[in-house]
Amino acid sequence: MKLELQDVVARHPAARPDAVPALRGLSLTVLSGEQVAIIGPSGAGKTTLLQIMACAMPPSNGSVKVAGELPWAMPRSALQRLRGRLVLAPQVPPLPPRQRVVTALLAARLPAMGLWASLRSLFYPADIPAAFEALEQFDLGDKIFERVDRLSGGERQRVGLARALLAPAALWLVDEPLSALDPTRSRQAMESLTVAARQRGATLISTLHQVDAALAHFPRIIGLRDGRVAFDLPSAEVTRERLAQLYDQFENELRGEAPPQLDDTSPTSPQPVVMHCR
Structure with missing residues (x-):
């Protein structure tokens, strides 16, 4: 799925109307099947950019094209169908705490399911082997029937990533997928995501x-x-000098010292569930 952003201006979803825009005249193009990493210091506008790409919020200025379409010129039903062709994986996955992992995972397929099939899947998961296979990619197969609120923060984050593997999506947008993971889990997660996206021809932006x-x-x-x-x-042309300029006055983040948002060693308390309607 191709993305085209031209002169986009946008504020963070939680920002005041008079706040300085998080994105200030940003232009870029991502071709179908590309794999792109977006880096930069805190407050650079990374999360806002993903929200714009996911058609979760309109820009205050500029144009956005997703798969050649102008999302905010579409009827609502067409916009919902377009959203069903992408998956947005936030840093803190919106997983219902009392739900079983298998049910939360297979919810990724809801955009391609009818009403009755969706309701049935809440009580009788339709494709347990596929859910298990996706979890195994992140070394979580043994957690398939656990309740979400019994998982650690890092396990919840990996379940959120596994949902992308089951989603009927051509565009995967992933926000800070490694914040709760140790180096070994981080490598495993990145390899699983990039290999799966490549095999399916999906566009991956993280x-x-x-x-x-x-x-x-x-x-x-x-x-x-x-x-x-x-x-x-290209990654081979990103020099240490360029990175030093990008992270000027944010050297701690360049050294990887940004404090993690989640804890991978202990179960998390139930979090409010935020649903991204398709």
């Missing part, structure tokens, strides 16, 4: 704080700072 992981797993790197594209290069 924001990352871990610069080394971005360089190791993605052929194209976009450096974002102050809501603008600082550079857009």
